[in-house]
Amino acid sequence: MNDIFSDRISDVPRSFIREILKVTLDKSIISFAGGLPNRDLFPVEDLREATMHVFEHDAKDALQYSTTEGYLPLREYIAERYATRHNLKVDPSEVLITSGSQQGLDLLGKVCLNEGDDVIIEEPGYLGAIQTFSVYRSTFHPVPVMDEGVDVDILSDVLDSCNAKLFYTVPNFQNPSGITYSEENRIAVSRLLQDRQTLLIEDDPYGELRFMGSEKKSFRHFLPKNTVLLGSFSKIVVPSFRIGWIVAREEVMEKLVIAKQATDLHTNYFCQRIIHEYLRTHSIDDHIELIKSVYLKQRQAMVDAIKAHFPSDVHHTEPEGGMFLWVSLPVNVSSVNLFNRAIEEKVAFVPGNPFYVNRHETNTLRLSFSCVDEKTIEEGIERLAKVIREFV
Amino acid sequence: MNDIFSDRISDVPRSFIREILKVTLDKSIISFAGGLPNRDLFPVEDLREATMHVFEHDAKDALQYSTTEGYLPLREYIAERYATRHNLKVDPSEVLITSGSQQGLDLLGKVCLNEGDDVIIEEPGYLGAIQTFSVYRSTFHPVPVMDEGVDVDILSDVLDSCNAKLFYTVPNFQNPSGITYSEENRIAVSRLLQDRQTLLIEDDPYGELRFMGSEKKSFRHFLPKNTVLLGSFSKIVVPSFRIGWIVAREEVMEKLVIAKQATDLHTNYFCQRIIHEYLRTHSIDDHIELIKSVYLKQRQAMVDAIKAHFPSDVHHTEPEGGMFLWVSLPVNVSSVNLFNRAIEEKVAFVPGNPFYVNRHETNTLRLSFSCVDEKTIEEGIERLAKVIREFV
Numbered sequence: 001m002n003d004i005f006s007d008r009i010s011d012v013p014r015s016f017i018r019e020i021l022k023v024t025l026d027k028s029i030i031s032f033a034g035g036l037p038n039r040d041l042f043p044v045e046d047l048r049e050a051t052m053h054v055f056e057h058d059a060k061d062a063l064q065y066s067t068t069e070g071y072l073p074l075r076e077y078i079a080e081r082y083a084t085r086h087n088l089k090v091d092p093s094e095v096l097i098t099s100g101s102q103q104g105l106d107l108l109g110k111v112c113l114n115e116g117d118d119v120i121i122e123e124p125g126y127l128g129a130i131q132t133f134s135v136y137r138s139t140f141h142p143v144p145v146m147d148e149g150v151d152v153d154i155l156s157d158v159l160d161s162c163n164a165k166l167f168y169t170v171p172n173f174q175n176p177s178g179i180t181y182s183e184e185n186r187i188a189v190s191r192l193l194q195d196r197q198t199l200l201i202e203d204d205p206y207g208e209l210r211f212m213g214s215e216k217k218s219f220r221h222f223l224p225k226n227t228v229l230l231g232s233f234s235k236i237v238v239p240s241f242r243i244g245w246i247v248a249r250e251e252v253m254e255k256l257v258i259a260k261q262a263t264d265l266h267t268n269y270f271c272q273r274i275i276h277e278y279l280r281t282h283s284i285d286d287h288i289e290l291i292k293s294v295y296l297k298q299r300q301a302m303v304d305a306i307k308a309h310f311p312s313d314v315h316h317t318e319p320e321g322g323m324f325l326w327v328s329l330p331v332n333v334s335s336v337n338l339f340n341r342a343i344e345e346k347v348a349f350v351p352g353n354p355f356y357v358n359r360h361e362t363n364t365l366r367l368s369f370s371c372v373d374e375k376t377i378e379e380g381i382e383r384l385a386k387v388i389r390e391f392v
Numbered sequence: 393m394n395d396i397f398s399d400r401i402s403d404v405p406r407s408f409i410r411e412i413l414k415v416t417l418d419k420s421i422i423s424f425a426g427g428l429p430n431r432d433l434f435p436v437e438d439l440r441e442a443t444m445h446v447f448e449h450d451a452k453d454a455l456q457y458s459t460t461e462g463y464l465p466l467r468e469y470i471a472e473r474y475a476t477r478h479n480l481k482v483d484p485s486e487v488l489i490t491s492g493s494q495q496g497l498d499l500l501g502k503v504c505l506n507e508g509d510d511v512i513i514e515e516p517g518y519l520g521a522i523q524t525f526s527v528y529r530s531t532f533h534p535v536p537v538m539d540e541g542v543d544v545d546i547l548s549d550v551l552d553s554c555n556a557k558l559f560y561t562v563p564n565f566q567n568p569s570g571i572t573y574s575e576e577n578r579i580a581v582s583r584l585l586q587d588r589q590t591l592l593i594e595d596d597p598y599g600e601l602r603f604m605g606s607e608k609k610s611f612r613h614f615l616p617k618n619t620v621l622l623g624s625f626s627k628i629v630v631p632s633f634r635i636g637w638i639v640a641r642e643e644v645m646e647k648l649v650i651a652k653q654a655t656d657l658h659t660n661y662f663c664q665r666i667i668h669e670y671l672r673t674h675s676i677d678d679h680i681e682l683i684k685s686v687y688l689k690q691r692q693a694m695v696d697a698i699k700a701h702f703p704s705d706v707h708h709t710e711p712e713g714g715m716f717l718w719v720s721l722p723v724n725v726s727s728v729n730l731f732n733r734a735i736e737e738k739v740a741f742v743p744g745n746p747f748y749v750n751r752h753e754t755n756t757l758r759l760s761f762s763c764v765d766e767k768t769i770e771e772g773i774e775r776l777a778k779v780i781r782e783f784v
Contacts, residue, residue: 004557004589006528009503009647012654039452047455048447055440060431063439063630099491099634103656110527111401131654135502136398165396197396238455240661242491255401262404262523264495268660269632 008115012134020339024348030380032367033348035175035323037235039371041291043282047238050278058273066269068261070097070245074276078231078245085208086218090229094247096256099267101205101232101244102128107263108166108201108228108246109136111255118162122150124326124355124364126175126203129168138166140357145177147317149185156192164198171219172207173322176355176366180320183216190222199252203230205244206322208288211296213320225249233275235323236288241271295323301374302367302381309385311392323370326352329363333391338365341390347383400507404526412731416740422772424694424759425740427567427715429627431763433683435674439630442670450665458661460653462489462637466668470623470637477600478610482621486639488648489659493597493624493636494520499655500558500593500620500638501528503647510554514542516718516747516756518567518595521560530558532749537569539709541577548584556590563611564599565714568747568758572712575608582614591644595622598714600680603688605712617641625667627715628680633663687715693766694759694773701777703784715762718744721755725783730757733782739775 024031054062069075075095082088098104105128113119113136121129123142133140141158144151150169158164169189171181181189193200202219220227229247246256260266278284302325306316315328327349329335335351342348352364369377416423446454461467467487474480490496497520505511505528513521515534525532533550536543542561550556561581563573573581585592594611612619624636638648652658670676694717698708707720719741721727727743734740744756761769 004504004591004644005647006502006504006506006509008506009651012650036457039456042452042455044447044451044455048444048451051443051447052440055436055443059436059440060434063434063436063632064431065428065626065631099656099660102654106655110398112396112398114398114400117398128654128657135651135654199396234457238662239457240455242656242658242660252396255397258404259401259527262494262520262527263498263655264491264634265520266634268491268634268663270630271660271662 178319570711
């Protein structure tokens with residue numbers, strides 16, 4: 001009966017993370033494994049007000065089918081925010097509302113990738129991107145990510161050796177590593193891409209969550225035509241609405257709209273209206289400040305606990321924002337073995353494996369600090385340190 | 393710069409219907425072109441109550457990320473409704489919540505279709521399905537739909553001549569024709585498919601909107617393993633939530649869940665919660681009765697006006713439910729030419745072309761009666777009759 005399935009789906013494994021998250025449902029486990037924003041920070045009351053307003057003022061329209069591109073005032077808001085926050089000129093016609101930025105990846109795969117096409121991806125990189133582009137049967141070219149950004153020498157070699165259609169990046173507080181590309185690194189990367197057709201996908205779900213250090217310029221400043229921006233309200237407002245967006249130049253947008261229509265007609269319009277009403281009547285900046293103040297404390301607690309308790313030959317990143325931190329153990333330590341021991345000690349994380357293309361053994365792991373309070377972080381890192389010491 | 397695009401997207405034209413709908417924005421035009429449910433029938437107040445309940449009782453959960461499969465109590469509700477309404481045994485584990493049933497088509501294309509794979513489609517057929525399967529570059533095998541269902545002799549020949557992975561059907565009040573497969577036709581079709589691997593996709597967005605005649609059995613009664621059911625709340629509650637579902641047997645479901653996760657992680661969870669709360673606390677059956685009573689009157693007005701005013705050599709269907717009616721003009725009349733004249737006379741419809749695979753001239757057209765009141769239907773059909781007379 002397997003004849004019924006396409007080749008593309010036979011190649012994609014069930015998400016490793018899903019399996020891990022099942023293990024961590026045990027309430028006695030301190031989990032640094034999830035990638036969720038902190039639910040205690042959701043602007044529940046403000047969203048309730050915005051929802052009531054939509055029901056009272058324009059319910060019938062908000063409940064009807066709508067346009068594939070998305071609610072124009074929301075697209076205008078997004079374009080305007082790029083101008084005020086990033087000094088980037090984006091026209092609302094360049095903005096397509098998607099069902100989360102994950103769908104942005106799927107649509108880009110759909111409109112760009114033939115089987116076997118070359119895709120450059122960060123290593124470690126976002127596993128959702130690895131999954132999606134795997135479905136389009138792309139040929140992956142991983143390029144290492146280091147503390148200051150992607151390895152430019154390797155990127156240069158890779159670009160020369162293949163015909164990459166897409167280069168997928170999360171340049172701010174990357175998932176999984178937490179690192180941010182420096183401005184020099186962005187400029188160097190942009191120079192390499194300048195005269196090529198490769199589209200650079202700048203996926204930026206965490207960019208607004210900077211606790212420290214200085215804002216870095218978007219790739220769109222350096223590569224205005226070939227940068228595609230992906231954005232999302234999941235980390236700064238709420239995830240369950242699944243409202244994200246793609247910004248792309250006209251000819252790419254035209255194809256994306258066709259693909260979007262054939263995929264799901266349009267994104268949930270009721271929630272587009274709610275989120276627009278929320279943004280129109282509340283200060284998103286104040287709300288982001290609140291999120292940042294909490295995440296910063298938790299990030300600080302985690303970095304401090306790691307410094308206090310982990311063996312000194314364990315490397316870790318020190319993210320300036322976002323939700324994640326990356327740990328590199330001595331090369332001979334398997335993070336999957338560590339995971340199995342850690343669960344016994346009631347502490348969880350995500351082993352690095354799923355963030356690499358085709359790697360089954362790694363010495364790396366991801367820790368999330370978004371959903372755990374400072375005291376619990378201290379306790380969890382102590383537990384983890386104890387287990388690490390058994391392996392090092 | 394076209395090198396950046398995939399072959400699959402280069403083949404898909406921009407929707408013809410979108411262009412038509414633009415023309416009909418003119419308020420002086422009586423439009424039978426749209427495919428929208430009637431917004432005056434949306435259960436606004438009941439949904440507002442359900443939304444408030446979700447905010448008051450479980451807001452943080454309803455706003456967080458959720459599972460790829462969808463909200464379990466909603467999947468249980470859907471399974472239970474198949475049991476009570478259709479006497480069909482469906483397990484909640486066989487139900488995946490999708491972003492509208494359009495996404496169900498996309499996911500089925502993704503998990504089943506390699507380039508060139510054979511897909512059987514009704515002629516005329518739902519243009520959203522033609523678009524979606526075109527993106528997967530399937531080879532279409534259209535089989536004519538007649539008043540009692542699909543042409544079984546041609547279906548038999550087609551099945552013998554190719555290796556169809558999918559057979560896409562809308563057996564109740566089909567879009568665009570309004571016809572319903574008789575029970576004999578369903579049994580004959582099922583016999584042909586019995587010992588084959590072909591999946592029969594029963595897309596049933598309108599099935600609950602039966603005004604007259606008797607309920608027909610789902611294909612799942614006759615082909616339990618190889619029938620995939622697509623459903624949607626768009627036509628019986630509201631469309632903007634984009635909540636639909638797929639029912640498929642376990643091994644197909646497993647692939648669909650992987651594809652869904654790589655596509656958009658999960659469907660808008662907030663609206664899954666709202667719709668479940670609405671269904672839990674209100675009578676959907678009473679609401680459906682209300683929709684049916686209005687659509688029946690409008691369907692009656694349209695059929696009556698057609699009989700009174702159209703030339704007798706114009707054939708039309710007499711749907712027992714749904715939103716659409718199909719008109720066949722004498723063979724030498726082009727419905728696109730008719731459309732252009734009709735717009736001048738301030739009446740609009742959808743010419744038949746987009747409902748056929750690769751047909752640029754047709755003598756058929758689709759009329760929707762869902763959104764136009766009886767008096768306006770009478771007026772619009774009179775205008776259309778006048779134009780038709782010029783052509784016949």
